[in-house]
Amino acid sequence: MAGGHIEGWSPESLEYLDACPVCGARTGQELLYHGLRDKFQVNTPGAWDFYRCGACGSGYYNPRPTPESVGRLYEAYYTHAHTAPLEYAQLSLLGKLRRILGNGYRNYRFGMHERPASILGILAVWLMPDQRALLDTGGRHLPKQPKGRLLDVGCGNGDFLLFAQRAGWEAIGVEPDPKAVEVARARGLTVHLGTLETLHEAPESFQGITMNHVIEHVHHPRATLEHCYRLLKRGGWLWIETPNLDAQGHARYGENWIGLDTPRHLVVFTDRSLLRLLEEVGFARIERLPYCPLCERVYGMSRALAIGASPHQSPPLPREERVLARQAEANARRRPEIREFIMVRAWKG
Missing domain, CATH: 2.20.25 (N-terminal domain of TfIIb)
Incomplete structure (x- = not known):
């Protein structure tokens, strides 16, 4: 072949x-x-x-x-890379307001104690469903209770581990990139160098496992998911986000679609193929998580690749491309199978 x-x-x-x-x-x-x-x-x-x-x-x-x-x-x-967020005093007036309201919502949603914060953030975010979806996705939909041990597979520089710890989880990571591990450990985090298979943890050690744009990088996705299943406690959950080969962005941009990330994305799932694999591994319940609006960002990065620009500093989308991206957003809300990313949580029975 x-x-x-x-x-x-x-x-x-x-x-x-x-x-x-x-x-x-x-x-x-x-x-x-x-x-x-x-x-x-x-x-x-x-x-x-x-x-x-x-x-x-x-x-x-x-x-x-x-x-x-x-x-x-x-x-x-x-x-x-690790870029520390601006200190509160360095923010503009609008930035300060966003920080205060965002912290208020995070404290409510994830059981955090971020400061400064306002309880009005709960109302403000609930009135803006797209902003709520972005904040929930940023926190990987961590349940407020119960909390326990959490493993982030492919934790990179440890940004999410810090978030999870502030939310009350006993969070550790595993990461194969020695440079990223060095950055994470310098931040005081517990991160093991290697892959999931080299992590020495007993079965049923974790309440939750997260894999944020990781499963597409592994050579043997079925074995990786089986390992995750063994590491989870009964009633524990696995959170996954990964590119979707059936995405509208792929249909439009073809080989320039960012989800291909040649050749690092060894495997690119469809919604159907990932859900089927999770079922075959043994997960008792699988839920698609609430939609997070990302089409405009993905279209911008893919177009940047198409014109030879940096996807991390994407030029603004031309008007006609913005219209297409917004139409794709509307389509994706109705049809999960064509979203840019698959985002699911699977529970061990």
């Missing part, structure tokens, strides 16, 4: 798949893109082929870097 040499990569640094890494199907694989190059880090060598599974609909690169060689793709990755 795949073959050939990839420039800049030795034969032993690549692995070739003879089946879909999500469902195991060996036939019906479609070559979706040929010769994709890394548009986030333009110095990355290689041109990569991306396939779509005819059985489950998931997409994947084939060949791909091995677990031993994949680290070279992350040497300048964004997980290293």
